Amino acid sequence: MNNLPITVCNPLRRTPLALIVDDSCPVINLTYYWITQRQAWLARHPSNAAPRASDGDPAKLDRVPQTIPAAFVQKWGEWCAEQGIRGKFSMVPYPAGIGRVDQGFPEFPQQEYDQWMQVMRDVIWPNFDITCEMLTHTHVVDLETWQFTEAWEQYEWVNPPVEPLTDYIATAMTILKAAGFPCEGVTSPGAFGSQQESAYAQATLTAAQRVNGNPRPFYFLHVNVAPDEWPDVPIWHADKEKGIAIASIIGCTNDWFGNWTGYDAGDPDLMITEDLQGGCLPPVLARELPCVLVSHWPGFYFGGEEVGFEVLKEVKRRLDAYDPDASKTRWMKTSAIGHYWMARTLSDITTTPGENGAWQVQISTRFPTSDFTLAAPMSCTSVQVNGQVLRQVYAQHDFQTGTFLVEGEQTVLAFDLDEGETVIQLLP
Ligand SMILES: [Zn+2]
CATH class of the missing domain: 2.60.40.1180 (Golgi alpha-mannosidase II)
Known part of the structure; x- marks a missing residue:
């Protein structure tokens, strides 16, 4: 034998687990502004088209507070840290245009902003990658004037103009960097970029190198709950000689915690049932490829009822029961999953x-x-x-x-x- 067949296994031979948290930002509840800004836009652009579920339900706006308190992110983050949960936590840089995360939110108490930023630094960031979720997660911003356009990041920019894309993503990253968070990647607001995925991946990679000197970032765009189509971790635009690449982190659940609305209660059974046999996670775990759970920040808070947070606690309890001695699974930051798959496929x-x-x-x-x-x-x-x-x-x-x-x-x-x-x- 003149060659020993070596296999690269999963990290520590454990299936990676990660929790993706979208639509998070300091102080404000993005859902409140998303629904109100969409309603204002729809009033300016009347049409006969059927309402979209992703616009939210204005009749339920009374269940969506304008803010999510720093005390809640502290409680949630400390619980995740204690439980060993890792993943990705968005920080929308200029959420709904209400305030920049590097400058604060003048309409709200300074103390809330200060405490939020401290918790982000001390509690969240050690366990979760921080990503921008583009700039506002509502309207596209004109970078020359900093005014809203009538285009939406998650609707019209599903197919974004390629030319300004790198500057747009770099601007989002620059705000986070100024706030003290050189982010590890990006999250797509909705399907932002999905019809230009190659150009979007390249723009993100270029922006990450330009702003943060990061040659190996990741992006989160796809959720795929169809068992036949589960890919692992696609790597785009790899340059093996230079050590440059970008990973696509793919979710394997819908948000069955408290949804992006924060008024649609989820159900732990959709992820993993009490007997550990049902739900969408057991077959993903059996496949031993990254098991990436998708959630939205307003759903954990759920207008103060914390419904999504309770679902998370139950799902975690069941995942612990599935793997009582932590020999089969391992919580990882999404950047660590990306880096592992780059090493695995490009060494x-x-x-x-x-x-x-x-x-x-x-x-x-x-x-x-x-x-x-x-x-x-x-x-x-x-x-x-x-x-x-x-x-x-x-x-x-x-x-x-x-x-x-x-x-x-x-x-x-x-x-x-x-x-x-x-x-x-x-x-x-
Ligand atoms: Zn989002």
């Missing part, structure tokens, strides 16, 4: 036989990641990565980065993959 792995059944594995990559996990078809007594001896463990639940585990004629090993060359020694 060169070669092997060289040594003496007495030993093997050397060489990895060359411009795509670093944590917890890189390989399986080799041999039983090892010793594993070294760049001269560092890995510690042997004897059960999957103890398998962490810097360790290896032998199972019959297979050895799995995990380490943080650095950019450049990595040399692994496998001794039988």
Whole structure:
């Protein structure tokens, strides 16, 4: 044998879990402004078209408060931190044009803004990537005048003009950076960009490099709950030599927490039933590909009733019951999922036989990641990565980065993959 077939496994051989939170921003409740601005626009543009569900129901506006308190994001964020939940949390940079997150919201108490920003920094950001969700999540803004246009980010800009797209996304990122958050990627408001996906992915990648010096961002655009069509993590515009690429993070649930409206109650059974057999998550978990739950911030608060938050608590309890010793699943930030899939698909792995059944594995990559996990078809007594001896463990639940585990004629090993060359020694 002159080649040892090496397999790249899931990170630490666990299925990635992530919670996507959309429509979040400090102080204001985006849904309130979305519905009121849509109604004003519809009054200016009368038509016979049937009302769209995504416009919201103005008759229910009394159930949608204008603000979501900082005390709630603190409670929610601290609970997620304690539970080990990770994922992505949007921060719409200029939400509904009411205020910029780097300047504050003059119509609301300063103290709410200050506390919100502190919680974002200290509680949310350690566990969730921050993304812009384009600029306003309502009207498209004319960047020369900073006035609203009559176009909408999530309607007309489903098919955005390609030429100003990079500047538009870069402007959104610049506001977050000025607020202290060099964001890890972007979230599409609605289907923003979906009819120009390649150009949109390229614009996001260029903007991330320009504003934040980030060569490996991600975007969240697609939700796909159709089992036959589940992809894993598509990587776009990869430049292997330069270490540049962008990942598309794909959700596998609809929002069954409290929806974007914050008045449509969800149901944990749609995600995973009490007996852990039903709902859309068990087949995704069985497939062992990223299991990305989709939610919206106003739905957790639910006008103060916290319905979506209660659904999240129950779903988490059931996911813990599915994996009581945390050996099968692992909560990850979405950027970490993107980086892992880049490393997995864009690294060169070669092997060289040594003496007495030993093997050397060489990895060359411009795509670093944590917890890189390989399986080799041999039983090892010793594993070294760049001269560092890995510690042997004897059960999957103890398998962490810097360790290896032998199972019959297979050895799995995990380490943080650095950019450049990595040399692994496998001794039988
Ligand atoms: Zn949204």
